[in-house]
Amino acid sequence: MALPHITIFATGGTIAGSASCNTQTTGYKPGAIGIQSLIDAVPAITNVAVVTGVQVSNFRSTEITSPILLEICRGINAALESDDCQGVVITHGTDTLEETAFFLSLTLRSPKPVVLVGAMRPATAISADGPINLLQAVTLAACKEAIGRGPLIVLNDRISSGYYTTKTSASALDTFKAPEQGHLGYFDNNKPKFFYTPALPVGLQYFDVTSQPDLPQVDIVYGYQGLNPNIILEHIKLGAKGIVLATMGNGGWTVAGMEVVDRVIKEGIVVVYSHRSQDGTVSLAKDISISSGLLRPEKSRILLQLALSAGYTSEKIKSIFEI
Numbered sequence: 001m002a003l004p005h006i007t008i009f010a011t012g013g014t015i016a017g018s019a020s021c022n023t024q025t026t027g028y029k030p031g032a033i034g035i036q037s038l039i040d041a042v043p044a045i046t047n048v049a050v051v052t053g054v055q056v057s058n059f060r061s062t063e064i065t066s067p068i069l070l071e072i073c074r075g076i077n078a079a080l081e082s083d084d085c086q087g088v089v090i091t092h093g094t095d096t097l098e099e100t101a102f103f104l105s106l107t108l109r110s111p112k113p114v115v116l117v118g119a120m121r122p123a124t125a126i127s128a129d130g131p132i133n134l135l136q137a138v139t140l141a142a143c144k145e146a147i148g149r150g151p152l153i154v155l156n157d158r159i160s161s162g163y164y165t166t167k168t169s170a171s172a173l174d175t176f177k178a179p180e181q182g183h184l185g186y187f188d189n190n191k192p193k194f195f196y197t198p199a200l201p202v203g204l205q206y207f208d209v210t211s212q213p214d215l216p217q218v219d220i221v222y223g224y225q226g227l228n229p230n231i232i233l234e235h236i237k238l239g240a241k242g243i244v245l246a247t248m249g250n251g252g253w254t255v256a257g258m259e260v261v262d263r264v265i266k267e268g269i270v271v272v273y274s275h276r277s278q279d280g281t282v283s284l285a286k287d288i289s290i291s292s293g294l295l296r297p298e299k300s301r302i303l304l305q306l307a308l309s310a311g312y313t314s315e316k317i318k319s320i321f322e323i
C-alpha cells in the first residue's frame, strides 16, 4: 500500500538543538540542525510516510513573529490543498509552541491533520526526546483518526489539543498539558490512540489571513502588587492597538490601574481581561470590559490580534471572547 505524503515545516527549537557534549541539556544552541538531518536521524519514519522537509526558519521559538506565523499558515494551506499531501507536521521550539498552535487553530480550515512537535532535550543529548517525538508526530499526521480535530500537539507520548494546551514546566519533559481539558490521546507502541471521537473547541472562530502581511500589535500587561498604573500608556505609546491584562485572580486589577484602563478604552483601545493564574476563567463582571474566559494571556493576545485585523468592533470582540 502506498504510504501517505507528509510535509514537515521546520522552524527550529530544541528539537533541532545542538550542544558541545551529549550530557549538556541546557545552554545549547536551539535551531542548529537542519530538517533533513533530523529526518535522516529517524529511519523508522520511512515506514510510516513519505516526508518532505521545508525549512521555514531555524532558531529558538522566542523569535517567531506575526509575519512568520502568517507565512507558516500560507505554506500549510498551500501544502494541504494538494491531493498529494495527507498531513503536515511543524517542528517548533516548545517555549512558544502553544501560541503557534493556537494561531493555526484559528486560521486553518482544512480537516487534514496538522501536528506540532518539539522536544525538551537537544538532538545531541543522551536520551534526546526529539527523535521519538518526530516519529510520533509524522505517524499522527499520517493517520485517519487525526482528521477533523484541528491542530494537535505531540510530546512525550501524549496527544493534546493545539487550542487548549500550555507549556506547564520550564524544564521537565512532560511539559504540555491542558489541566482542565485533558489530553486527547496517547501513543501505544507508536500507534496513536484517541480517547474521544473528533471534535473542535466550542465557539472556535475562523479568520482568513491569506492576504495579510502582518497583524496589529497587542501587548500583554502583567498584574502584581505595586503595579505601576501608567505602564499601559507606555505600551500604547509604543504602538499597541490592544491590551491584554494578565490579571490577579479572577479579573483583579488595582484601583488606580482600572482608572487608566477606563481612560484608554474611551480612546478606542480594546482591553481584554485574562488571568495570570494557569487555569480557571475570568468571569463577566460589570467593571470588566472584555473577559478572556478560559484563555490565558498569550492566547488572548493572538485572538485579539486576529479580531482587530478583521476589523471587528469591540462589541463583536466581546462576543467572541465570551462564548
Ligand SMILES: NC(=O)C[C@H](N)C(=O)O
Pocket (backbone or CB within 6 Å): 012, 013, 014, 015, 030, 059, 060, 061, 062, 092, 093, 094, 095, 096, 118, 119, 120, 121
Ligand atoms: N524546548 C525548547 O524547544 C525550548 C527552546 N528554547 C525554544 O526554542 O523554544
